[in-house]
Amino acid sequence: MAGQSEKKRLKKASTFIIYASAFFYLFLVYIIFLFYFRYNLITKYIFGLHCLLFFCYYYCIKSIHYGLTNGMNYTYYTDVLILSFCINIGLFFSFKFFYIYIIIPLYAAYQIISFIFKYFLSSPFGSAEPSKRMEKMEKKKNKVVYKTVY
Numbered sequence: 821m822a823g824q825s826e827k828k829r830l831k832k833a834s835t836f837i838i839y840a841s842a843f844f845y846l847f848l849v850y851i852i853f854l855f856y857f858r859y860n861l862i863t864k865y866i867f868g869l870h871c872l873l874f875f876c877y878y879y880c881i882k883s884i885h886y887g888l889t890n891g892m893n894y895t896y897y898t899d900v901l902i903l904s905f906c907i908n909i910g911l912f913f914s915f916k917f918f919y920i921y922i923i924i925p926l927y928a929a930y931q932i933i934s935f936i937f938k939y940f941l942s943s944p945f946g947s948a949e950p951s952k953r954m955e956k957m958e959k960k961k962n963k964v965v966y967k968t969v970y
Contacts, residue, residue: 829888829889829891830889832888833885833888833889836884836885836888837881837885840881840884840885841881843877843881844877844878844881847873847874847877847908848874851870851871851874854867854870855867869915869918870911873904873907873908876900876901876904877901877904879897880897880898880900880901880904883897884897884898884901900924903920903921903923903924906920907920907921
């Protein structure tokens, strides 16, 4: 039974790329439709933003497929793909939905700042005063337990 998880992972990757390719090409048809039939409503700026969304789909799908194939973590790309899909649905109502993409750089900045504070700006010896949990554990160790003898 060796290699069963490898076979399952590769099967999952192959089925994912089939569905993702259909999704990708559907969005490609949507961009072509916008360009040819609704050209008077779409400015070059909005068309460029749609192309950015198209590139985001392409990059996320390829990264998820690579992660599935090699057994790597791909949850960040899945989140970006879902966010892009929600933005695409929101674009039917208003072009202001592109501003939701600000969430991605804000999240990246939060991760970078937390990494800097955790590894570079924290004390190498931990906190100067012991935590309350550690004090309770110490008291529990030093507590005398009396046994009753009958």
